[in-house]
Amino acid sequence: MLRQCCRSRALAALRPRTSQSQPLSRSLSLLQNSKCSQTSLPSRQARHLSTTKPQQAQDESKHTQLSEEFKECFAPPQMSSPETWSKPGSSIIVSGHIGRTRKVxxxxxxxxxxxxxxxIxxxxxxxxxxxxxxxxxxxxAVLAKGVTTDASGATRxxxxxxxxxxxxxFPKDxxxxxxxxxxxxxxxxxxxxxxxLKERLRFRAQLKSxxxxxxxxxxxxDVETPILFKSTSEGAREFIxxxxxxxxxxALPQSPQQYKQVLMASGMGGYYQFARCFRDEDHRADRQPEFTQLDMEKSFATGKTIxxxxxxxxxxxxxxxxxxxxxxVGEDSFAPVRKASLEDWRQSVQDSTKDDAKAPLYQEYPAISAPFLxxxxxxxxxxxxxxxxxxxIPNRICRVDENLNKDFVSMITDLDAPIVEVWKISPHEDADRRDVWKFVTEFMENLPKSLSQNPDGAPTALMFDSSKPLNGxxxxxxxxxxxxxxxxxxEAGFSSLENGDIVLFQARKNQPxxxxxxxxGEARIALYHAAVxxxxxxxxxxxxxxxVTDFPMFTPEEEGDVGQGGASGFSATHHPFTSPHSEEDFELLFKDPLRAKADHYDLVLNGVELGxxxxxxxxxxxxxFIFRDILKMSQDKIKEFSHLLKALRAGCPPHAGFAIGFDRFVAVLSGSSSVRDVIAFPKNNNGVDEFAGGPGKMTKEQLLTYNLQFRKKE
Structure with missing residues (x-):
């Protein structure tokens, strides 16, 4: 394959044969077949060649051929500047990737x-x-020489x-x-x-700038913080x-959280960076083991300021x-297209689209206004x-258990005195009721296990149908x-009911x-997207x-949660450095920590948490006090944060911050359902880089170097 590839490069000078020039391959062939070239070698080298093994001789011949073929790579012709491209009558040398040839x-x-x-x-x-x-x-990849003429269309x-x-x-295969x-x-x-994909990467670069x-x-x-950190009980599983x-x-940092707080204690007014973060967690469509966030922190600031x-x-x-x-805007999603290249983009789409395919529409991004809701x-x-x-998603969820028939409640749940909630969705007016009911039936039959096997009861769907008793x-x-x-x-949307309207009922425990x-909420999202x-x-x-504001400061731990490793049975909802929302919430830490609210705020766009x-x-x-008395972390765990506590003691000012999940932000704005579409080299659902093959197995030498050994699974 290497020889074939090299020969194809040797045939590079594809031009009409003239007396002034010969293709490189022909010159190389003459050189290799010349007796003079063979006898002109010094006698010492000739004796060496005569005694080498056949494989060595073949390798040396291959090296000679490669050297000859790649000589011009080390001294390429001087490319013409873009300023000369548009001047008719100019002799220019240009390079690039060539498209398909069209013969007329x-x-x-x-x-x-x-x-x-x-x-171009x-x-x-x-x-x-x-x-x-x-x-x-x-x-x-080619290099072309020629004389410019009047350019037409979108080309330069x-x-x-x-x-x-x-x-x-480009390979034939x-x-x-x-x-x-x-x-x-x-x-x-x-x-x-x-x-x-390429356009989304360009879009990402524009957003970042x-x-x-x-x-x-x-x-x-803009301040860079270390990538090599140490393991601390911040709340997520780390890479070691x-x-x-x-x-x-x-440990690779879950975020620059502790370093940026130390920067505030160091007298810095405001910090930001596009930070690389690492978390060894489950890989969903919106998660990657390594990701980028726009990280920021400001001293003498409140949440409102941030x-x-x-x-x-x-x-x-x-x-x-x-x-x-x-x-x-296509049938299933949308994608960003630069206005400057719109005509060229349209032409390329037209060239690659089947005749019976529906042509996409192009529309402006809508305006937004602050402050956000x-x-x-x-x-x-x-x-x-x-x-x-x-x-x-239209219509709100409403609680209806106080007015529901008890027999119906017992049909949908085994809970005693549950909360029952309802939500309504209205398909198109011209949708056939039979088609709607078929859709609902198939949707309910294919519910994910988290909904169909919910111990509180599966959701129940009823459809408004004026032809049936009590409208169904x-x-x-x-x-x-x-x-x-x-x-x-x-706001529930029940002021007017039409044939085909779907009403979803769901029971849950009567607790905060x-x-x-x-x-x-999960069924609502799933049903809406399925209907679309x-x-x-x-x-x-x-x-x-x-x-979204006023989150609980702490959340009960479930099996598998990493948390802060304390003995309290709960962990910080976001991280243990979040301040209580008010004096009242601080007092609740002594009485009922799970009722305390945090001065935390999330930014959400179209159902996606941006940061x-x-x-x-x-x-x-x-x-x-939070570490020791509320989370009940051990002294060893608290010691992990000694560097942060030391910085806070040195007159650290009040401060607040935020982090935008940059990958998610780009994905939502570019019409992608997965951050993998806006990352050049993403990992798959198993955290594997399918292009490069990472992670790789450690060798015995590496294990010895790093004093590691494998432990057999019990």
């Missing part, structure tokens, strides 16, 4: 030249040169080709077509030929990095997006069944749906809300921001 008769051919996935120019080959251009393999130049040669040919889907193992080809400038405008300083010092290891800063930064980034991008955690859980509600709600008793209508607010969602996918609801491509922040505990004695 025997003596005329055209091909596009691309850089960074964009068409067009090559026109006439006469004998047309056949030369036609032999160039599409997608190869057009040249009449004099000559063209390979810089590196890689097939590229409109329907080609490359696997993750060929990520380089995904990035090159899946235009949406505009957000970084906005941070500077708000007087934050062994050292050659026996029994000692670094929320205003975040709204400014997001607003600046949004303005930049609206100025430079439009949304390409704010809602307390308990209200989010009660009204939407989620601590990160998607405000695009006879299961509720003799009054049907009328038994609960009087108690429902207008905790965690990130209720079962009805089935065409019963229109997809909503709007963007709705929300601040979170809080006002921090800046007094060392209070921080140590």
């Amino acid at each position: 008769g025997k003596n005329l051919a055209f091909a596009h030249l691309e850089r960074n996935g964009e068409r 120019g067009q090559i026109c080959a006439k006469g004998d040169n047309a056949a030369v251009l036609a032999k160039i393999r599409p997608f190869s 130049f057009e040249i009449d080709m004099d000559s063209i040669q390979y810089l590196n040919p 890689i097939i590229v077509g409109p329907d080609t889907v490359f696997p993750p193992e060929q990520r380089h080809l995904q990035l090159r030929f899946h235009k949406e 505009s957000m970084g400038q906005a941070m500077v405008d708000r007087e934050f300083m 990095v062994p050292t050659r010092r026996p029994r000692y290891a670094y 929320m205003e800063d975040v709204e400014y930064v997001v607003g600046r980034a949004w303005d930049a997006v609206r100025e430079q991008y439009v949304m390409e 704010r809602m307390k955690y308990t209200d989010c859980m009660d009204l939407y069944g989620s601590d990160k509600p998607d405000l695009r 709600f006879s299961a509720l008793g003799p009054e049907g749906l009328d038994s609960i209508l009087g108690s429902l607010p207008e 809300q905790q965690g990130g969602s209720t079962k009805l 996918e089935a065409g019963l609801l229109d997809r909503d491509d709007s963007f709705k921001f929300l601040w 979170g922040g809080s006002r921090r505990i800046h007094i060392a004695e209070i921080q140590e």
Whole structure:
């Protein structure tokens, strides 16, 4: 394969044969077949060659061939500056990836030249040169010489080709077509030929630039913090990095949280960085073992101050997006397209789209305005069944157990005196009732186990149907749906009921809300997205921001939780450095810690948690009190944070901060359901880099170097 590849490079100078020049391959062939070249070697080297083994002789011949073929790589022709491209009549030398050749008769051919996935120019080959251009393999890296003509369309130049040669040919065994889907193992080809992936990376870079400038405008300083940290009981499972010092290891940071608080104690007014963070946790669509967050912290600040800063930064980034991008809206999702390259993009989409495919629409990103809507955690859980509600989903959840028929309650749950909640969704008016009921039946039959096997009872779906007794709600008793209508607010959406409307019932324990969602909240999201996918609801491509505040300061621990490793039975909801919300909440720490609220705030966009922040505990004695008396951490665990406590004692000012999950932010704004689409080299669901093959197995030598040994599973 190497020899074949090298020979293809040797055939690089594809131009009409003239007396002035010969292809490199021909020159090399003459050199290799010349007796003079063989006898001109010094006698010592000749004796050496005569005594070498056949394999060694073959290797040396291969080395000689490689040396000859790659000589021109070390002294390439001087490329013409882009300023000369648009001047007609200029002789220029340009390089790039070549597209497919289009022949117009025997003596005329055209091909596009691309850089960074964009068409920058067009090559026109006439006469004998047309056949030369036609032999160039599409997608190869080439160098072309010619004279510029008047450019047309979206390209920056057009040249009449004099000559063209390979810089590196594209292999014949890689097939590229409109329907080609490359696997993750060929990520380089995904990035090159899946235009949406490359465009999202460019979109990501634009967001990063505009957000970084906005941070500077708000007087934050870009400061890098260490990647090699130490293990502390901050709340998530860490990645450990062994050292050659026996029994000692670094830990990769879950976030720069402790370092940035130390920076505040160091007298810094404002800090930010695009920080790399690492957490060894379950891999979902919105999680990666390593990720990027826009991290920030400000001294002498409150949560309100930080929320205003975040709204400014997001607003600046949004303005930049609206100025430079439009949304390409397809049947299933949307993608960002730069306005500057829209015509070229449309042409490439048209070239790669089947004739019967529906052409995408292009629309402007909508405007947003600050301040964003704010809602307390308990209200989010009660009204939407989620601590990160998607405000695009219509109608709120309402409690109805006080007015429900007891027989119906016993049908849907075995709980005593439960809370029963209801939610309504309305498909399109023209949707056939039979189709709607078939959809509902299939949805309920395919519920995830977390819903279908919920010990509190599975959700129950009923459909409004005027042709049936009590409009299809006879299961509720003799009054049907009328038994609960009087108690429902207008926001529940029950003021008008139409055929095909779906009503979902769900029971839960009568206790304060905790965690990130209720079962009805989960069913609500799942049913909404299923209805959109089935065409019963229109997809909503709007963007709705929300601040969620007043989270519980602590959450009961469940099996498998890492937490802070204390003996209290609960752990910090976010991290143990979050301040109580008020004096009343501080007093609750002594009486009922699980009722205490934290001065924490999450930013949510379309049901996705973009980030979170809080006002921090800046007094060392209070921080140590939380560790020791509330979380009941051991003295050894508390000692892990001695560096932070030492910094807080040195007159650390009040401070607050925030971190935006940058990967998620880019994914939501670019219409992707997974952060993998906005990361150049992501990990899969098992944390594996399928392109490079990481993580790799440790060798015996590495184990010895780092004083490690494998332990057999019991």
